[in-house]
Amino acid sequence: MTKPFTPRDYSLVGADAKRALELGLASAEWYRAPVPRKRMKELMQREDGPAIRDTIIWIAAFLVTGGLAYAFWPTWWALPFFIAYGVLYGSSSDSRWHECGHRTAFKTTWMNDAVYHAACFMMMREPEIWRWSHTRHHTDTIVVGRDPEIAVMRPTVILKVVSMFFAVPQVIAGSKSILRHAAGRMTAEEETFVPESERSKIYRTARIWLAIHAGVVGLAIYTGSILPMLFVGPLPAMYGAWVHVMTGLTQHSGLAEDVLDHRLNSRTVYMNPVLRFIYWNMNYHIEHHMFPMVPYHALPQLHEEIKAYCPPPYRSCFAAYREIIPALLKQAKDPAYYVTRALPKDTSANVAQLAPAE
Amino acid sequence: MAQWIEACVAGDIDEEDVMRFDHGGRTFAVYRSPDDQYYATDGLCTHEKVHLADGLVMDNIIECPKHNGRFDYRTGAARGAPVCVNLKTYPVKVDAGKVLIDIG
Numbered sequence: 272m273t274k275p276f277t278p279r280d281y282s283l284v285g286a287d288a289k290r291a292l293e294l295g296l297a298s299a300e301w302y303r304a305p306v307p308r309k310r311m312k313e314l315m316q317r318e319d320g321p322a323i324r325d326t327i328i329w330i331a332a333f334l335v336t337g338g339l340a341y342a343f344w345p346t347w348w349a350l351p352f353f354i355a356y357g358v359l360y361g362s363s364s365d366s367r368w369h370e371c372g373h374r375t376a377f378k379t380t381w382m383n384d385a386v387y388h389a390a391c392f393m394m395m396r397e398p399e400i401w402r403w404s405h406t407r408h409h410t411d412t413i414v415v416g417r418d419p420e421i422a423v424m425r426p427t428v429i430l431k432v433v434s435m436f437f438a439v440p441q442v443i444a445g446s447k448s449i450l451r452h453a454a455g456r457m458t459a460e461e462e463t464f465v466p467e468s469e470r471s472k473i474y475r476t477a478r479i480w481l482a483i484h485a486g487v488v489g490l491a492i493y494t495g496s497i498l499p500m501l502f503v504g505p506l507p508a509m510y511g512a513w514v515h516v517m518t519g520l521t522q523h524s525g526l527a528e529d530v531l532d533h534r535l536n537s538r539t540v541y542m543n544p545v546l547r548f549i550y551w552n553m554n555y556h557i558e559h560h561m562f563p564m565v566p567y568h569a570l571p572q573l574h575e576e577i578k579a580y581c582p583p584p585y586r587s588c589f590a591a592y593r594e595i596i597p598a599l600l601k602q603a604k605d606p607a608y609y610v611t612r613a614l615p616k617d618t619s620a621n622v623a624q625l626a627p628a629e
Numbered sequence: 630m631a632q633w634i635e636a637c638v639a640g641d642i643d644e645e646d647v648m649r650f651d652h653g654g655r656t657f658a659v660y661r662s663p664d665d666q667y668y669a670t671d672g673l674c675t676h677e678k679v680h681l682a683d684g685l686v687m688d689n690i691i692e693c694p695k696h697n698g699r700f701d702y703r704t705g706a707a708r709g710a711p712v713c714v715n716l717k718t719y720p721v722k723v724d725a726g727k728v729l730i731d732i733g
Contacts, residue, residue: 298677312646315685374697399710406696406711410677466713564685564694 278606279415279528281424283460287416291529296414302532303561304580306573311562314569314576317378321568322370325548326386329367333359337502344498353501357511358549361438364393365515366551366567372402375566376551392480395445395508397452399473403465409563413528413536419460423524425606427599432520438512442505449484452477518542518550521591525598525610533560535612539574539584540591557581582612631720632733636669639726647691647702649682652732657719658682659728660702662689667721668702669730675707675714 280287291297306314336359340352370376371387391398404419411417423432434440451458455474457465465473483503490499500506526536534557542554553559555570558577565573578584585591594610601608636650642661649672650657656672658681674681674693683694691702698712705716720731 311683312685317685317687402710406676409696468713469710562694564692564697 279425281415281421283416283419283463285416288463289416291411291414291416294529296411296529296531297417298410299531301412301561302534304577306562306576310576314562314565314573316569317375317566318568319378319382321566322376322382322386325551326382328548329359329363340501341498353510356502357507358514359511360393360507361509361511362513362515362518363549363551364390365519366549366553368394368396368401369405369553370551370567372398372405373563375564392483393508395442395449395505397445397448397473397476397480399469399476400448400452400461400465403461403469407464409560412533412560413523413526413530415528419464421523421528422520423599423602425528425602427603427606429600429603432599435520436513436516438505438509438516441512442509445508446505449477449480453481514546514549517588518546518554520595521554521585521588522556525595525602526612527609532614533557534581534614538591539581540588541584541586542588546588580615582614630733631731633722633729633731636728636730639667639723639728642667642728645686645688647682647684647686649680650730655732656680657730657732658691658702659721659730660686660691662686662703667723667728669719669721670700670702670705670716674698674712675716676712681716 282288333356336352336356340349340356343349343352367376367386367390371383371390374380374383376386377383388398391401408418408420413421415421422435431440452473457470457473484505487499487503491497497506521538521540523536523538526538528536530536537557537560539557540554542550547554552567552570555574558565558570558573561577562573574584585594598608598610634652636652636657636659637648639661642648642659644661644665645663647658647660650659650669651672658670658672660668660670662668670681670691672680672682674695676693676698677695679693679695681691681693681700685692685694686702689701689703690699690708692699693712696711698710699708700706700712700716701708702716703718705718707713707715722729722731
């Protein structure tokens with residue numbers, strides 16, 4: 272769909288931030304599919320078992336791929352193991368960051384926090400900053416001027432999207448942010464969503480991380496080998512990012528902005544078991560946004576519960592990208608364009624209002 | 630000054646669960662703990678205006694359904710980010726099978 276368009280200001284302190292507040296798009300009521308309370312309680316129940324199992328597999332996969340990559344270094348036989356290690360480091364950490372950030376992956380708090388901090392380090396996402404940023408993403412999903420996690424802004428900058436597959440923006444932004452916070456400074460945008468009481472933790476974490484990164488670089492210089500930097504730091508985050516970007520871009524790209532209904536700005540995409548392990552079921556993204564307290568392992572059940580109220584899921588990543596790629600290309604020239612999802616007729620009366628056209 | 634209001638019948642709330650109660654333009658959350666005690670707090674999370682009655686009760690914790698902010702519903706104490714402000718609590722008593730809260 273194309274509407275009249277004026278350029279948007281995606282910053283959290285600009286004109287569209289003010290506009291979102293004026294239009295009642297900030298902290299608004301969102302559509303939720305009806306799920307009986309008893310059933311929702313069952314779905315929200317926390318367990319340690321599934322995440323402990325998955326984390327044991329995850330750590331074992333790190334050790335095996337990393338060990339074989341090390342053993343075969345510096346021959347080309349190391350390459351496939353580095354590719355697999357990189358996907359674990361730079362992609363599967365994204366979903367661990369996400370789920371443990373919500374504190375839904377494990378029942379036990381310290382387990383959530385331990386995996387969260389490890390995943391944050393690998394993704395170069397500072398734990399406190401990103402906890403607050405993601406909180407805002409859930410309050411004001413894809414509301415321009417409010418959501419700090421809009422991955423593809425309009426008009427699409429194709430080169431930037433391509434560079435995301437190698438985590439270039441992620442590593443540049445992450446490095447700048449760590450340095451800034453290590454120096455004890457916040458941006459004006461961060462100040463809009465991080466309470467003052469939380470800021471000292473951010474500075475402390477940034478200084479610890481900086482020391483670790485400096486240690487890895489120091490080890491590489493001392494040993495005269497790049498090998499330590501291929502295992503820890505920005506490099507594996509970059510060469511392993513492509514899977515998390517491939518899955519992550521299916522979440523919201525090309526869909527509507529400024530709507531108060533996750534069925535219109537999010538996608539649920541069926542994926543194979545390997546991708547679902549890496550992605551921890553975040554392919555059920557409408558479900559996750561509508562009910563963020565449901566743990567990843569219960570999302571397939573939630574999907575069955577509410578699918579009658581949602582647009583049809585995409586049958587595969589390929590099916591999703593058949594829509595996303597043309598949409599992003601079109602948005603490069605026509606930033607007012609977005610993909611309109613058809614809602615089931617019997618639920619249309621419950622759809623929250625669309626923001627007025629500009 | 631005490632102002633006791635009937636919120637619900639005791640059996641309306643399952644053990645380790647919560648129910649919403651609206652009165653006089655205000656909204657409250659009424660809890661039944663695992664040891665069969667009743668408690669009441671303001672109904673909306675102090676972080677965003679989200680009804681806590683849609684959240685999950687785990688032991689003595691209520692978790693907000695939107696951002697997973699947690700409170701001890703017995704004391705109203707905020708238990709970590711993203712909630713930083715405590716929840717207001719209200720006295721509760723059970724009388725003749727009815728749960729009463731003092732909103733005065």
